[in-house]
Amino acid sequence: MWFIEHPWFSFVVGTLFGIFVVDCAFSLRLGTALRKKAMQIDKASAINIQKMQTVLRQDRVVKFFSAHSERFLTEKLQSFEDFISRSPAKMSASREDKR
Numbered sequence: 818m819w820f821i822e823h824p825w826f827s828f829v830v831g832t833l834f835g836i837f838v839v840d841c842a843f844s845l846r847l848g849t850a851l852r853k854k855a856m857q858i859d860k861a862s863a864i865n866i867q868k869m870q871t872v873l874r875q876d877r878v879v880k881f882f883s884a885h886s887e888r889f890l891t892e893k894l895q896s897f898e899d900f901i902s903r904s905p906a907k908m909s910a911s912r913e914d915k916r
Contacts, residue, residue, distance in 0.1 A: 820827050
């Protein structure tokens with residue numbers, strides 16, 4: 818067998834395999850430590866969204882943060898469509914109609 822006849826080659830292969838195994842074990846241990854620390858940070862900095870919403874509603878700050886508008890979406894889309902579809906001829910005709 819060539820593997821037995823070349824001991825230096827088997828030594829190099831064994832050394833590289835050993836380094837690979839040690840590196841994998843260290844990476845797994847580091848990954849579990851990072852995951853555990855991330856869970857601790859996540860638990861410590863958890864935000865209760867519902868509680869924050871009730872506080873904002875009580876303080877009347879909701880209008881600042883909400884995407885609510887007085888106009889309906891269909892009205893906004895219609896005005897946008899009118900804006901996009903206008904042409905110079907239509908604009909001049911509408912000006913003369915207003916006079």
